[in-house]
Amino acid sequence: MTERDPGPSGPxxxxxxxxxxxxxxxxxxxxxxxxxxANLSGSGVVLRVGIELAGTLAVGVAIGWGLDRWLGxxxxxxxxxxxxxxxxxxxxxxxxxxxxxxxxxxxxxLDPGDKD
Amino acid sequence: xxxPLAQFEIKNIAEASVGGVNVSFTNxxxxxxxxxxxxxxxxxxxxxxxxxxxxxxxxMAELSYEFIAGLVRDNVGQAGRPYFPFIFTLFMFxxxxxxxxxxxxxxxxxxHIIVTFAMAFAVFIGVTIVGIVKHGTKWxxxxxxxxxxxxxxxxxxxxxxxxxxxxxxxxxxxxxxxMMAGHTMLKVFAGFVVALGLLGAAPLxxxxxxxxxxxxxxxxxxxxxxxLTCLYLHDALHLH
Numbered sequence: 001m002t003e004r005d006p007g008p009s010g011p012x013x014x015x016x017x018x019x020x021x022x023x024x025x026x027x028x029x030x031x032x033x034x035x036x037x038a039n040l041s042g043s044g045v046v047l048r049v050g051i052e053l054a055g056t057l058a059v060g061v062a063i064g065w066g067l068d069r070w071l072g073x074x075x076x077x078x079x080x081x082x083x084x085x086x087x088x089x090x091x092x093x094x095x096x097x098x099x100x101x102x103x104x105x106x107x108x109x110l111d112p113g114d115k116d
Numbered sequence: 117x118x119x120p121l122a123q124f125e126i127k128n129i130a131e132a133s134v135g136g137v138n139v140s141f142t143n144x145x146x147x148x149x150x151x152x153x154x155x156x157x158x159x160x161x162x163x164x165x166x167x168x169x170x171x172x173x174x175x176m177a178e179l180s181y182e183f184i185a186g187l188v189r190d191n192v193g194q195a196g197r198p199y200f201p202f203i204f205t206l207f208m209f210x211x212x213x214x215x216x217x218x219x220x221x222x223x224x225x226x227x228h229i230i231v232t233f234a235m236a237f238a239v240f241i242g243v244t245i246v247g248i249v250k251h252g253t254k255w256x257x258x259x260x261x262x263x264x265x266x267x268x269x270x271x272x273x274x275x276x277x278x279x280x281x282x283x284x285x286x287x288x289x290x291x292x293x294x295m296m297a298g299h300t301m302l303k304v305f306a307g308f309v310v311a312l313g314l315l316g317a318a319p320l321x322x323x324x325x326x327x328x329x330x331x332x333x334x335x336x337x338x339x340x341x342x343x344l345t346c347l348y349l350h351d352a353l354h355l356h
Contacts, residue, residue, distance in 0.1 A: 051289050056282035063278070081278075088278035092286070 045097075052096055053089040060085015120303035124227055124296070144231070147223045151212040159208075180208065184342065191346035195353045202242075203349075206235065207342040214295065214334035218327070226337075227295040229288060236288035239345050247352035258355055287344055294337045298330045 064081025068074065130141040162177030170178055184204045188196045196203075210226060217224025225231045247255045259276040260269060305326060308319035 047293070048290065051293060052282075052286050055286040055289050056279060059282040059285050060278050063281070084274050084278055085282075088275045088282060091275060092279050092282060 048096060049093050052092045056089035056092050057082070057085040060088060120300050120307065123223070123299060123303060126228075143223045144225045144228060147216060148209075148213065148225050148231075151209060151216055151225070154216065155208045155212050187343060188346055191343060192350045192353065196346065196349055199246075199349055203342060203345055206239075206345060207338055210235070210291065210341055211335065211338035214338055215331070217295070217299070218330060218334060224295055224299060226291055227299055229292040232288035232292040233284065235341075236284040236291075239287065239348065240284040243345075243348045243352045246349065247355075250353060251355060255352075255355065258351070283348065287341065291337050291341050294333055298326075298333055302326055302330060 060081045061078065064078035064085075067077045067081070071077070127143045128140040129143060129146055132139045132141065159177050159180075162173045165171070165174060167174060181204065184207050185200060188200050188203055192199070213224060213226045216222055217227065247258070259273050259280065261272060261276070264272055302323065305319045305323045309316035309323065312319065
């Protein structure tokens with residue numbers, strides 16, 4: 001412990017939780033900033049967003065088209081999956097841009113320590 | 117003059133066929149073998165001396181190891197340690213394929229979507245299996261965002277599944293598009309140099325800049341592929 005309480009006046013452990021939370025928050029912010037800087041190379045982000053959007057839409061359309069061919073349900077599943085693919089594409093872009101940590105999954109905990 | 121796309125042509129070096137399936141040894145395969153040989157030599161010869169105070173070469177070998185070890189630790193956590201060899205191999209392979217492909221008259225295996233897709237699909241399948249083995253049926257809750265009202269499920273679950281299925285596609289497309297676009301651009305500008313004669317000095321200067329950019333892209337894309345693999349693995353191990 002480097003932050004030792006100087007005297008008996010202050011309760012040393014009472015606000016420990018808040019202090020830890022404060023330090024962790026600061027570290028998380030610094031980490032997020034570092035990550036953002038590392039990945040914010042202009043054209044890289046643009047290309048990534050474009051590929052994310054178009055790629056996901058293409059997967060949706062391909063699945064819809066394939067299901068239509070397989071089940072013979074006319075153009076309907078293609079239409080449905082086109083919109084689902086577009087929604088998923090926007091979702092992927094949103095997640096990619098939100099933390100610019102290149103994650104395509106859920107909110108990424110920036111806590112370097114492991115929970116498990 | 118050769119077309120800018122001629123560099124991506126697959127040529128057979130040794131024809132072979134097993135049960136009607138074409139298994140010829142191609143220039144793509146040759147450069148993959150070269151990449152793997154280079155990695156093996158780089159790492160094995162680099163750490164051969166086992167010096168306590170590493171020399172330049174040993175430092176580079178150790179640096180690449182520690183870089184990926186840190187990446188796995190930061191992005192996957194302690195639970196990701198068993199997967200380190202796979203991720204390290206993936207990174208080194210893509211890095212060496214990308215950079216060796218920048219040497220004139222060589223071939224870039226990663227500029228073919230089938231190569232990058234094979235790697236991305238292997239990652240996708242592997243990560244899915246890891247997730248299912250670790251979490252069982254609970255893994256399927258991954259497709260429903262926590263806290264969302266249950267009546268939204270018919271809309272949200274298909275979107276989440278699509279977003280998940282798109283992972284191997286976007287992962288492979290990114291590496292392939294960067295490599296292919298970069299190499300085509302280099303070749304187009306190189307064509308200008310020849311066609312413009314004396315004035316070709318201008319595109320030549322641009323070419324030098326582009327080449328440096330391509331070198332950065334080659335390293336960066338290997339890194340991006342690796343870090344995304346780490347994040348997918350993190351999702352599979354910890355769900356959300």
